[in-house]
Amino acid sequence: MFGRNVIIGQYIPLDSAVHRLDPRSKLLVVALGIVTLFLVQSWISFLFLAAFCGILAAVARLSFRYFLKSLRPLWILLLLTLVLHVFFTQDGVVLFGFLRVSFEGFIKGLFIVVRLALLVVVTTILTLTTSPIELTDGMEGLLSPLKKWGFPAHELAMMMTIALRFIPTLLEEADRIMKAQMARGVDFESGGLLNRIRGLVPLLVPLFVSAFRRAEDLAIAMESRCYRGGVGRTRLKVLRFAPRDYLFLCSAFSTFVLSLGIPWIVR
Amino acid sequence: MFILVENVSFTYLPNTPFAVQALCNVSFAVERGESVAILGRTGCGKSTLVQHLNGLLIPQEGRVVVDGVDTRVRGAALREVRRKVGLVFQYPEDQMFEESVFREVAFAPRNMGVEGEELENRVRWAMTVVGLDYDALKDKSPFELSGGQMRRVAIASILSMKPEVLVLDEPTAGLDPQGRTMLLGKLWELRKQWGLTIILVSHNVEDVARIAERVVVLDKGKIVFDGSVREFFADEERMRQCGIIPSPLLQAAFLLRRKGFAIHPPLAPFDFYLEIKEKVLAGKRPCSVEM
Numbered sequence: 001m002f003g004r005n006v007i008i009g010q011y012i013p014l015d016s017a018v019h020r021l022d023p024r025s026k027l028l029v030v031a032l033g034i035v036t037l038f039l040v041q042s043w044i045s046f047l048f049l050a051a052f053c054g055i056l057a058a059v060a061r062l063s064f065r066y067f068l069k070s071l072r073p074l075w076i077l078l079l080l081t082l083v084l085h086v087f088f089t090q091d092g093v094v095l096f097g098f099l100r101v102s103f104e105g106f107i108k109g110l111f112i113v114v115r116l117a118l119l120v121v122v123t124t125i126l127t128l129t130t131s132p133i134e135l136t137d138g139m140e141g142l143l144s145p146l147k148k149w150g151f152p153a154h155e156l157a158m159m160m161t162i163a164l165r166f167i168p169t170l171l172e173e174a175d176r177i178m179k180a181q182m183a184r185g186v187d188f189e190s191g192g193l194l195n196r197i198r199g200l201v202p203l204l205v206p207l208f209v210s211a212f213r214r215a216e217d218l219a220i221a222m223e224s225r226c227y228r229g230g231v232g233r234t235r236l237k238v239l240r241f242a243p244r245d246y247l248f249l250c251s252a253f254s255t256f257v258l259s260l261g262i263p264w265i266v267r
Numbered sequence: 268m269f270i271l272v273e274n275v276s277f278t279y280l281p282n283t284p285f286a287v288q289a290l291c292n293v294s295f296a297v298e299r300g301e302s303v304a305i306l307g308r309t310g311c312g313k314s315t316l317v318q319h320l321n322g323l324l325i326p327q328e329g330r331v332v333v334d335g336v337d338t339r340v341r342g343a344a345l346r347e348v349r350r351k352v353g354l355v356f357q358y359p360e361d362q363m364f365e366e367s368v369f370r371e372v373a374f375a376p377r378n379m380g381v382e383g384e385e386l387e388n389r390v391r392w393a394m395t396v397v398g399l400d401y402d403a404l405k406d407k408s409p410f411e412l413s414g415g416q417m418r419r420v421a422i423a424s425i426l427s428m429k430p431e432v433l434v435l436d437e438p439t440a441g442l443d444p445q446g447r448t449m450l451l452g453k454l455w456e457l458r459k460q461w462g463l464t465i466i467l468v469s470h471n472v473e474d475v476a477r478i479a480e481r482v483v484v485l486d487k488g489k490i491v492f493d494g495s496v497r498e499f500f501a502d503e504e505r506m507r508q509c510g511i512i513p514s515p516l517l518q519a520a521f522l523l524r525r526k527g528f529a530i531h532p533p534l535a536p537f538d539f540y541l542e543i544k545e546k547v548l549a550g551k552r553p554c555s556v557e558m
Contacts, residue, residue, distance in 0.1 A: 012284065061346070173361075179323045180362040184356040184424065185346060185378030205364035209410075 011131045012090035018060035018129045023138025025245040030126045036256040060129045070124040078113045081220040132164040152261025154230025177206045270297040274329035289315040291488040302465040304479035308510030312488040313468045321352035353430030355435045359421030362368050369405040375428045393427040415446025432464040451477045472514040484509045
């Protein structure tokens with residue numbers, strides 16, 4: 001019911017070159033890729049970036065379906081962007097009164113839609129090929145130089161790991177409680193807005209109660225295993241850059257630089 | 268036929284790499300007044316099956332008919348199905364949210380539009396039936412109660428809908444022995460005095476032996492046995508194949524039979540088990556065993 005079609009954050013456990021990359025290099029490339037996506041100004045740059053994403057997705061053996069699925073919750077936003085650009089770009093042809101339709105606006109809107117879509121695709125590749133645990137490990141790895149200045153990198157990563165770990169559990173719990181209340185005659189699916197909000201009380205109260213109980217249990221379990229933060233902690237899986245990571249980083253950087261520079265070269 | 272389950276199949280997350288087939292062509296029927304236990308090891312599809320019985324899950328293939336109504340109906344008819352088939356989830360106390368026991372038990376009938384004196388009568392009845400003192404407990408917070416009391420409040424909060432079938436998913440899980448005995452006794456009374464049809468999901472042989480007359484055993488989403496408790500508990504081999512571990516007392520009965528001891532009077536293992544149980548509970552000497 002819930003959580004059955006949330007694809008963001010749903011790792012597809014396959015064994016591919018992309019899956020095996022160090023999470024730090026993937027995170028770095030995604031971060032730079034996002035910056036690049038916002039800097040580029042021409043269609044030809046998008047072509048480069050899209051091709052790069054396509055190659056990654058193909059190597060990772062991800063089917064196109066997953067990307068469509070992850071774009072689905074955004075389609076209203078994308079459509080709205082496009083519509084707003086079509087109607088509110090100043091140099092349009094006047095339809096009637098104040099309403100104008102602009103072809104330029106359409107092109108501009110499409111540009112932004114493609115930018116947003118690529119943004120989603122890039123981050124989806126990351127989350128589909130990297131397990132949440134690897135992701136937080138990678139984040140901790142990238143942030144750990146900041147520890148020198150007292151930045152709690154480990155604690156932050158641990159908090160994220162725990163949060164990610166409990167999302168499916170809480171969704172399952174919510175599903176169960178919702179069903180239990182439906183068995184007691186609650187109707188979550190119809191009625192006015194006020195009725196639906198009122199219907200959430202029997203769902204949220206038990207959910208909070210159980211979340212707090214879980215948090216308490218987890219805290220006790222961690223304490224009884226002598227957890228006391230990141231100081232002096234070693235890890236089971238030490239992250240190490242492999243040759244393929246350097247290859248990946250180099251190819252990604254060159255793609256980004258190329259896609260930024262290509263408009264000048266072509267001109 | 269009161270509840271009819273016909274060729275029901277159900278798959279979680281169909282068409283994804285995570286697809287799990289939970290039920291595979293399951294068919295059985297429950298008559299009014301029966302008490303049926305659904306047995307099977309963890310993950311065999313028991314919980315999925317019971318959620319089909321009151322329309323919380325709709326069969327992907329096949330159909331479920333409750334008192335002549337297909338559960339694929341919507342709106343008021345579906346709510347009526349859910350009233351008729353009261354479903355008590357596993358750890359039902361996790362669903363509590365109200366500030367008093369009264370409001371908790373009154374929640375379901377209120378959703379069905381019951382009000383005023385009738386509502387109070389129902390709450391009083393439901394609490395009394397499960398052995399809770401109405402006047403002493405009605406204003407208490409449900410979160411202050413003991414585990415066994417909370418469980419009974421949760422069951423009362425289903426009974427207050429006046430269901431015709433009570434479906435319980437592992438009702439004794441996590442209860443202490445007193446709480447368990449008390450609850451099972453109350454369920455038995457419900458059936459005898461109030462004529463409720465009871466469907467019990469469990470893998471606890473003792474619970475099943477106390478409540479049920481008929482056993483439906485699921486294994487990997489399929490029904491592998493459907494018959495009387497006596498028949499099922501007579502065959503140790505089959506029980507173990509189905510992933511059901513006999514209770515210690517039943518194991519003793521099986522052991523005696525295997526070792527060739529004759530029991531006087533000659534009894535089937537299940538009757539021997541009942542006999543020992545009753546006599547021991549009554550403080551009497553059980554039947555004699557002849558070497």
